[in-house]
Amino acid sequence: MGKEIYLKKMFQTYYKSEASCFPTYSDLSMREFGFIQWDQPGMTRHKGFSSLPPLLQFLEKVGPRHTYVSTTGYSHPEYPDMNDKGYQFCDFVIDIDMDHFHTSCKAEHDSWTCNACYQEGRGEKPEKCPQCEGTKFQDFNWLCDTCLTAAKQEFLKATSLLEDDFGIPPEEMQYFFSGNRGYHVHVENTRFRQLDGESRRELTDYVTTVGLSLDALGLRSSSNAVVGFTLETPGWAGRITKFIQEFLNIATPDDLSMKVGLQAGVAKSVFDNHEVILQRIQSNNPIWSIKGTSIDTWKALCAYAVKNIFPNIDIPVSLDVHRLIRLPDSLHGKTGFRVTRIPFEKIKEFDPFRDALVFGSQPLKVKMKGCPRFRIGDIIYGPYTPGEIVELPTNAGIFALCQGVADFP
């Protein structure tokens, strides 16, 4: 049996056995659906379903490789022309995708090959090939605990911001593991749904600190004193202050020089006086000036704070009002993992390599093409060399087949 036929059959089996437990998707009849199938090129989109049963029947019948749903509600989601669909609202969605930020593990498990000169390298693909300056590559991206833990950190930053700053109650946010390299937050809140394009951009700018101005936030020099922010100040000002508090608690003079970029003398002044500063921050005293520092010192510390605390999100996903995102509970064709709903109280303990698995542990014999190690459940597999024939539990075997690092012998 061919790999695609097998995977399609397994996906169909999943939908047949599990779909009856799927909760319905809000405003389902107003959503556009899109599918990528195993045996057809391109995406089939502009599909609409009047209710959950016909959607589930479709999933059972087709067993799609990838399944998407619009974040937008339309009067006629099935119309092929976007202008005719009749835009009604758009949910605010945050997508954390590890493709969009750097993690140290990528140097270990990612690699690239230049399409022009076949030069190879490890880690993230470069902008230009160091050999021929070509700009097109075949890249191999892997995922590991380190990547998905980093993605979860960004996810937690984003969710706490939505809750603390925008006041969205947890019950109006839905949290998902994307099934592959990230997490999604869906905000189904009326105030967000009605925002126009400009306001949506402002909202996204807020989340990503675009346009942040320390002057506008209130950092200033006044009568030879530097006036900063307090822990109580809402928004980014308070968040920056909290970071500075935590950072100064542990920072060494070297950290202040190397990480923040302060001159050695200034770094020493900050370090020597850090207890005074911390005391002021703790007592919500906005006067930050100390001997040997200037407003530039505080600007540098604030800039360092911002760099560390803003969530790395995939900006176009939040801005786009015609976006298709992965359907909750569907399967991801690159991993065989479920796009998994995560209850709010379980976010921290959620383990994608354990909690997003849907296939069992029946043995599956596959021929590996070579890949780094990976974890499924509690077991670590690999690394595997090309040509190696191994018997894996179905979950692990399907993961390897979907990733394209294995085939049937």
Add this chain to the structure above:
Amino acid sequence: MVSHNLVFKYPWLESAKKLLEKYPQLNFSLDDLLQNISPVISAILPRIKSIIEDGLERRESLRDYNSNDPNNLILFPVLKLVLSALKERSIIYQVANAFSKHMKELLDNERMQDGRADAEKLVTIARDIGWVIEPSDERFGNEIFSFRMGFDHYLSLSVKMKDPNWKLTNQKLRKGYVYLAGKDLTRLLEEYCKQKILEAGDFNDPGLKEKIRTSPVFGPFITEVEELTKGQRAAFPMTENYAHITQKELLFPPCVRVIYQKATQGINMVHLERLFFAFFLLNIGYTVEDVLDIYRNSPDFNDKIARYQIEHAAGEKGRGTKYRAHSCDKLKSYQLCYANDPTYGHAWCANTDPEKKKLITSPIGFVRRMAWFLQKQQEEASQGSGQSAGTDKMNPQEEEPTEKP
């Protein structure tokens, strides 16, 4: 509940529509309004003319506005009706500016006996237009915030004010509320009022527009108003440096075209736009007087201030430093880059030109490249090469001049 007197004073409030029903002498059908001259309309037309004159003269206070007059209930919609029928859109901006600034002045004077701002009254006004707002007595650092407002209502107006101080990123935002000082709230109400008047510019019914312009009540009045505006707009000068270019707008990169559009339509520029536009024009060979002429269309133009700033930018005042136009990076930070804008964007700036070799890094670089490109087109056309002057016939990057740092 908002009082009648407050609605007379601020006739752009939502309650004005309901209140009109209680004043049958002011409650006209559209046909009645257009066909029959009533004593009320006869009385308010001179006041509307005065308001339009105030706008054209860039006043920040209206000379003939009686805050206690119930006729304001009909004055406001009639003002919008007249503005919507005018041919020159820039008048709407100028009038909206003057009217809304006058409203801010009135709002700033809503004070209690002890001189403090009447927070309760301001909240009543803001709630009347549907805002989620509450009084607050929060103090963060050394600042006091008297109000907190739902972020969605805040955004609906702050997006119109391209200034870092209004950007949501720089606000005190907690649990869905933006914390505001009193002066910020009155500024937002001013902007709301301005947007209500600007709605007249979005009015898009040519049939009705014609009906208003030919109505016996408003036709002659509109002609009279349009007479007032003749000779208002300054011609856009060409410079020696790029005198060979006849399509002047084509020289401008997207960021400048947006501001140029505002300048010629009489829309207020924010401070950052004004500075950048002046630096840019002065750097491509415009004189101080040329720049001043363009700025004269701005509703809040003040000759003394503008002249001082432009002379300073040109290096004729202060330390004698002539300021360079901003780089693209700086414009992006200021949210003034429109490289990808569907209306104003340009492939050279957006880096989507299939022939591209070098990215535009400054607006002046764009002008140089475009001047060179247009000149080549002119030369080819005059040599009768048979090629079209269209941009697809040559590669503008092929032998372009180097962009100076």
